[in-house]
Amino acid sequence: MTLYVYVDNSNLWIEGRRVSAVRKGMAANAVEAMNRKITDGSWSYDFGKLYEAICPDTAMIGRSALFGSRPPANDSIWELAREEGFEVAVYDRNAANKEKQVDTAISTMMLEDSYEHMKEGDRVVLVSGDRDYLPVIESLRRREIPTTVVFWEHATGRELKQEPVDYIALDSLFDHLTMNRHPAGDQ
Template sequence: MANETPETCMFFVDDSNIWVEAQKFAASGNSRMPKLEDGDQDPRLRINIGKLVDVLRKSRNQGESFLYGSRPPPNDGVWDAFKGFNFKTKIYDRAHCGKEKEVDNSMATDLSQKATELSIRAEYEPSFQRQKASTTFIAITGDRDMLPPIQRVLEYKIPVELWAWESGISTEYLRQSHRNSLLSVHFLNTIFDKISFTKFTSTHKGKSKRVDPAQTVVLCQFVNPDWGNLESFVAEELVEECRLFYTSWSETGEEIFVEFPRVKNIGVMVNKLQRRFEGVSTVVSWPEYANRFNKHSPAVVKTSNKYALLMDDDGEYPTTRGTAKGGHQPVEPNTDLRSVVKPQGANKGSETVEEKPNDNDGFETVFRRNALQEKR
């Protein structure tokens, strides 16, 4: 019908709610990653903003949308990414005590104000009556402080879809949803695989620091350094150690530095990785690497990401693993690198590894060694 108004949704997003609880969920163990043993948050977790919006929006049009955040951390890249998806960003500096009251107040004000504006205009204009009837508010927050403004929206008979991480939601929302059919509660946990990925490499392009020798293990002298899946394979193996780590290529591109920022005894990790990568590469501590290769000071590599961005560096749909050097692809199912690496001195053209095309809408399909099912 010509006068039919399309379904529309308006977004109200509390960035810190996505940020903190997403990292906690990632560290607790999930379909892609085992539980971290050395921390309750995984700063390598990323949220693909475009996919988040698409999954929640469904087939509806996106109306006015707002993101609320605070500094620190300095997530300007995240704010810019949300702007790219037609969000108005409202960013505030934290108080000295770390509170985010301006963020809460701003989000509460917008929820109430937008609902009031839409309802008042609907009383006098037929077009706004249709607009109100076809509009849903999507609120991403679990903060109980948002309950009063959300109740105000419901009083105006505007449906609200509330999304939050199960670990970070006030139970009062669940009680309210049982009392009022206009409020529906959804858990971001259920769409985790669709909207998130883990990036093991550093993220701040153009900013460098020296690796911390006391926390670094060096993988060098790879049996087959030209094998295309090398970096993905290394990351998949390291994941099994259940420790927070970051990988970086050396300036020469011949070694991979693995930093374990939370490990207290790096010697233990050296021994474990020597067994894990036996037949694939030489694994040494930083002092041994420095002595063997005459490295008098740590090589410069990209910095580990202390304040991880919840997005891909380039604003594109990212991969479930850190972007591999030179476009490396994920390890194939039932393929063990040890079974395809060539002995030193062998003809480089003697081995062929078949790679499965990446047809996952921008997400790499990741396989664990000898796994029977795909891991996303």
């Protein structure tokens, strides 16, 4: 089996910050955090640990790609992703500072890969909970290419948690994924 892995970094990071806010008591639950736009601005995740969690050592990797908005110059996640062998696709935000093109770019790459590279027994791993991916997942299913969706419980569309999609909630991996940051001078 060969895995084809596609990660929506912006959504993963934003929703992880909501989970962290709830865990720190900044919001009573994820719904309140979403409605009140509460996030833990100090939270970040360890890309290498995410990769380990979603890509077992025994799996062959056909492609792994990380998508997101153009990060600040000091954001190291993109370099870490490259070191793990991920292709990186970065898009500029629009004039209203909204992310554009990411979901479409992921969907396009998934379909292109399915026709150009995937074969029977291969599997797609999608790290996003957006229902916009349902048409692509359905297209893959009709061609017998299974999809595993990996994302935060509160931010994953109900349809992405049901057959024929295999769903893995990231919530139980929160502590494992959280980037350990050391205060200045504390090594």
